[in-house]
Amino acid sequence: MTKNLELCSGKYVGNGYPCFIIAEVGQNHQGNIDIAKMLIETAKKGGADCVKFQKSHLNSKFNAAALARKYHETNSWGETYGDHKSYLEFSVDQFIELQTFAHSINIPFTASPMDEVSLELLNSMDVPFIKIGSGDANNFPLLRKAAETGRPIVLSTGMQSMSSIRNAVSAITEVQRRPRLCLLQCTSSYPTPPNQAHLRVMETFRKEFPDVHIGYSGHEKGYAISLAAVALGAKVIERHITFDKTAKGSDHTCSLEPEEFTRFVKDVREVEAALGNPDKVPLPCEYPVIKKLGKTLVATKDLSAGTILNQSDIVAKVAEPQGISAENILSVIGKKLLKDVKCDESILFHDLLYE
Ligand SMILES: CC(=O)N[C@H](C=O)[C@@H](O)[C@H](O)[C@H](O)COP(=O)(O)O
Numbered sequence: 532m533t534k535n536l537e538l539c540s541g542k543y544v545g546n547g548y549p550c551f552i553i554a555e556v557g558q559n560h561q562g563n564i565d566i567a568k569m570l571i572e573t574a575k576k577g578g579a580d581c582v583k584f585q586k587s588h589l590n591s592k593f594n595a596a597a598l599a600r601k602y603h604e605t606n607s608w609g610e611t612y613g614d615h616k617s618y619l620e621f622s623v624d625q626f627i628e629l630q631t632f633a634h635s636i637n638i639p640f641t642a643s644p645m646d647e648v649s650l651e652l653l654n655s656m657d658v659p660f661i662k663i664g665s666g667d668a669n670n671f672p673l674l675r676k677a678a679e680t681g682r683p684i685v686l687s688t689g690m691q692s693m694s695s696i697r698n699a700v701s702a703i704t705e706v707q708r709r710p711r712l713c714l715l716q717c718t719s720s721y722p723t724p725p726n727q728a729h730l731r732v733m734e735t736f737r738k739e740f741p742d743v744h745i746g747y748s749g750h751e752k753g754y755a756i757s758l759a760a761v762a763l764g765a766k767v768i769e770r771h772i773t774f775d776k777t778a779k780g781s782d783h784t785c786s787l788e789p790e791e792f793t794r795f796v797k798d799v800r801e802v803e804a805a806l807g808n809p810d811k812v813p814l815p816c817e818y819p820v821i822k823k824l825g826k827t828l829v830a831t832k833d834l835s836a837g838t839i840l841n842q843s844d845i846v847a848k849v850a851e852p853q854g855i856s857a858e859n860i861l862s863v864i865g866k867k868l869l870k871d872v873k874c875d876e877s878i879l880f881h882d883l884l885y886e
């Protein structure tokens with residue numbers, strides 16, 4: 532049984548707690564701090580539990596050749612991948628400004644450190660938990676360092692095999708004996724085709740890692756699949772947010788626009804409410820319909836007092852007055868009638884002899 536995990540102050544993940552929803556700004560801010568702040572506001576207004584960014588120290592995340600790689604694509608903000616990434620990267624001061632802004636409107640702020648320098652920065656900023664993006668799920672030294680901060684970890688698993696995930700969980704549990712960990716099923720394809728979401732992997736994770744909370748980081752268009760993940764028990768959901776799905780940038784198409792994000796959060800809460808509990812009982816809200824349409828037992832012919840009832844004497848109908856509930860038919864067969872009952876009249880409890 533997984534132990535409940537406090538991901539942000541006062542906000543727990545676990546059985547009986549609402550699904551923790553992370554609004555991922557990622558790089559949908561287009562390198563503009565004002566847009567970034569407006570997206571933080573959108574996350575807050577939409578009901579996210581937390582807003583998240585990505586943080587890279589470019590020379591630590593990439594080698595020189597990767598930074599020098601030409602990046603001539605529609606979503607490119609520079610000649611080379613390095614130019615593109617530095618256009619989208621906020622400075623440390625800007626990052627702290629974003630955190631201060633998030634706190635000023637009362638929404639927890641965190642980020643995915645994409646290298647050890649960024650991890651140290653986030654740790655020094657006292658973020659409530661560390662998100663490890665899929666690209667670092669097999670970066671075991673980073674995982675160990677993240678675990679050493681003592682902070683909870685939310686780990687995405689896109690692009691990974693089960694064996695790399697086992698090693699990732701081991702790297703964390705070697706440091707945190709009782710892991711404070713959420714593992715997110717994720718497909719790193721933007722947008723993810725529905726048949727590539729593989730939500731059933733969550734079940735595989737649940738069986739393999741009973742001490743870990745399981746969730747979903749979605750990159751599909753719209754949010755139907757993310758709702759299905761909640762129905763399948765995801766305890767954490769992460770989705771990108773944007774002001775415009777058609778904007779320039781690699782992640783906008785798989786992001787949710789403000790109104791859509793607000794609806795998503797509301798729908799997640801509705802799905803959670805609908806999961807209810809596993810006991811099957813007639814519910815108080817059904818009583819009026821039970822009264823109007825519930826079936827009870829009725830005579831199929833004129834029956835006289837003293838008749839020993841057999842199956843052909845009785846039928847279940849919507850009857851007035853309501854008599855013996857249809858489910859009791861077997862216990863009524865073989866009972867003796869104490870009074871005459873006319874064809875199509877209800878058979879009532881006190882019409883029968885109980886010995
Ligand atoms: C794996 C990973 O980090 N994925 C992230 C999270 O989903 C993405 O936001 C990438 O940063 C983004 O798609 C990169 O786009 P470009 O290459 O155009 O900057």
Ligand SMILES: C=C(OP(=O)(O)O)C(=O)O
Nearest residue numbers: 585643664665687717748
């Ligand atoms: C890449 C990230 O996450 P995911 O793999 O869940 O998209 C991230 O958090 O930066």
